[in-house]
Amino acid sequence: MILRKEYKEHEYLINTYGSFAEARNDKNHVDERRYSSILKLTATGTLVMGIWSLIKCFMGMLGEMGSELIGDEVPLLIAIFGSVLVFSFFFIIGISFRYLVWRGACREAASGQSKNGYIICAIILLAYGVYAVAYFIYKAVRKDVDVQDVLKLIFDVTSFVILCELIASAFELRKVRKEIKARETGGSL
Secondary structure, X not given: OOOOOOOOOOOOOOOOOOOOOOOOOOHHHHHHHHHHHHHHHHHHHHHHHHHHHHHHHHHHHHHHHHHHHOOOOOOHHHHHHHHHHHHHHHHHHHHHHHHHHHHHHHHHHHHOOOOOHHHHHHHHHHHHHHHHHXXXXXXXXXXXXXXXXXXHHHHXXXXXXXXXXXXXXXXXXXXXXXXXXXXXXXXOO
């Protein structure tokens, strides 16, 4: 989580000149802008990490296809078609989850629409991250780790951290918005 700065009520003098717009620099409004910004940033990071992962997967698949898949018994056209079909299937599934996370988080950050669908997708992606790290540890114990496995681990851990920050900022943003709403309506939490 990001370190918090303690804000004073009138630390920044924004409304030094006459203005019709309220400054809204109290702690809750500043926290709302902070968590909203973090939510948008981590949502975009999640989508970009998914796109990069799929591009890397496709490039690795093409590299392996040239050396292993194509033999005397498998024609080149059938190997390419099958690989593209399998890649398309995983591309649609992988990008769909990350796109749903991106779209839901951006909507919540911008307009405050609190829906839990994107958080469920993020938790599923987190579960995959846990699996990827456990699988790396399993391969490391068997001493079957190469440089690509280490790079994949770094990528998976980075994606895991981004998703954890996304979920944490989503819940913090909801909490802050609830406090703002309670204060504006004069009620209590």
